[in-house]
Amino acid sequence: MYIERVIANRNMTKYRLSMLSNVPQATLNDICSGKTKIDKCSASTVYKLSKALRIPMEKLYEECVREYAVVSEREKSYEYGLPEYLQHDLDAYKKALKEGSSLMDCLWGELYASINAAEKTDGVITSEHADYLRNKYLWR
Helix, strand or coil: CHHHHHHHHCCCCHHHHHHHHCCCHHHHHHHHHCCCCHHHCCHHHHHHHHHHHCCCHHHHHHHHHHHHHHHHHHHHHCCCCCCHHHHHHHHHHHHHHHHCCCCHHHHHHHHHHHHHHHHHHCCCCCHHHHHHHHHHHHCC
16 A cells, blocks of 8 residues: 555654554554545544655545555456356355345355356456455455
8 A cells, every 4th residue: 555655665664653643553554454544534644644754645645545446446346247157156145145144154155166166267367356256255
């Protein structure tokens, strides 16, 4: 993420940035990991980080938001254009999650097998793509 690149370029650590900015390290970790989006942070937090990094608030905010949009678009694309069997199993799994189906264990197995087949057997999705799907849906 943008903040991680900036601190790396300055031979700084997240801990050091936390100390300089007076932003809790847990908050900083959440921002850097993408768990907390910069647009959900208070203006005070963005200000403290920008001051400690010596970057204008607007630039820090815009760079973080832009980077999140790129990642978000890539992730959205990972759920479309899948082989028919994988798309079917993914849709069935998502529907069952929404409805609280008693067949979750079976559907979990079906989706897991379809992801593996698409990645390893058929080679129609990359390992990164397969890991994204597993992490988002199966390893909750």
